[in-house]
Amino acid sequence: MLQLYFVAGTPDCPGGDLARVLAEAIRGGITAYQFREKGPGALHGRARFELAAQLRELCASAGVPFIVNDDVELALALSADGVHVGQTDAPAAEVRRRIGAMLLGVSAHDAGEARRAAADGADYLGVGPMYPTATKLDARTVQGPGVLSRLRESGLMLPIVGIGGITAARAAAVTGAGADGIAVVSAISRAADPFRAAQQFSTPGSLAYRD
Numbered sequence: 650m651l652q653l654y655f656v657a658g659t660p661d662c663p664g665g666d667l668a669r670v671l672a673e674a675i676r677g678g679i680t681a682y683q684f685r686e687k688g689p690g691a692l693h694g695r696a697r698f699e700l701a702a703q704l705r706e707l708c709a710s711a712g713v714p715f716i717v718n719d720d721v722e723l724a725l726a727l728s729a730d731g732v733h734v735g736q737t738d739a740p741a742a743e744v745r746r747r748i749g750a751m752l753l754g755v756s757a758h759d760a761g762e763a764r765r766a767a768a769d770g771a772d773y774l775g776v777g778p779m780y781p782t783a784t785k786l787d788a789r790t791v792q793g794p795g796v797l798s799r800l801r802e803s804g805l806m807l808p809i810v811g812i813g814g815i816t817a818a819r820a821a822a823v824t825g826a827g828a829d830g831i832a833v834v835s836a837i838s839r840a841a842d843p844f845r846a847a848q849q850f851s852t853p854g855s856l857a858y859r860d
């Protein structure tokens with residue numbers, strides 16, 4: 650399910666039409682979706698909840714896991730498939746206790762954070778930024794795919810997705826360095842044709858496809 654992990658909120662989509670973009674991305678072959686409604690222009694309150702509920706349904710009817718960024722309450726209210734938290738969000742061990750068997754994704758940037766996330770009950774790690782990104786304004790210094798090789802060399806077995814600035818042309822470098830999949834925002838959300846953009850990553854024989 651981590652092979653092609655689409656992450657997006659309304660500010661990431663031209664015209665704010667996230668439901669259309671997600672429907673097209675699903676048709677193009679994404680394997681998981683993360684609702685990340687934050688940043689300038691993000692929805693709040695009732696509008697945010699209603700959009701999340703709509704997208705949750707869209708994912709459920711397509712069999713695509715629906716994961717909520719940061720917000721454990723929202724994930725529980727929508728019976729989401731999972732939650733993703735970073736190093737400055739609610740502590741992973743506490744989130745694990747609250748969500749039970751739901752999927753837990755944790756951001757990690759080095760072997761120490763990765764080991765702690767594993768001990769806290771993470772199901773997968775998000776590691777980035779692989780490349781420069783304009784999507785996350787508070788992203789850390791670019792690490793490059795080399796960090797993935799170092800994590801694997803340290804013995805880390807947990808599934809990993811690389812994130813940050815990943816395009817179809819760069820995906821193979823990320824999976825080749827040890828990631829089980831890639832997480833992308835703008836390469837799909839800002840594409841003129843999100844269906845074709847997702848397909849480029851997901852089609853056997855295409856530049857970015859990984860078996």
Ligand SMILES: Cc1ncc(COP(=O)(O)OP(=O)(O)O)c(N)n1
Binds near residue numbers: 685738
């Ligand atoms: C798959 C994935 N990996 C990393 C992140 C980043 O999480 P975080 O560091 O908590 O930053 P925000 O996304 O909350 O701004 C992610 N969301 N997804």
Ligand SMILES: Cc1nc(C(=O)O)sc1CCOP(=O)(O)O
Binds near residue numbers: 756778782
């Ligand atoms: C949500 C997120 N987390 C990152 C990290 O490094 O942890 S980079 C990022 C944004 C990725 O967007 P794009 O694919 O448009 O570069």
Ligand SMILES: [Mg+2]
Binds near residue numbers: 718719733734
């Ligand atoms: Mg976070």
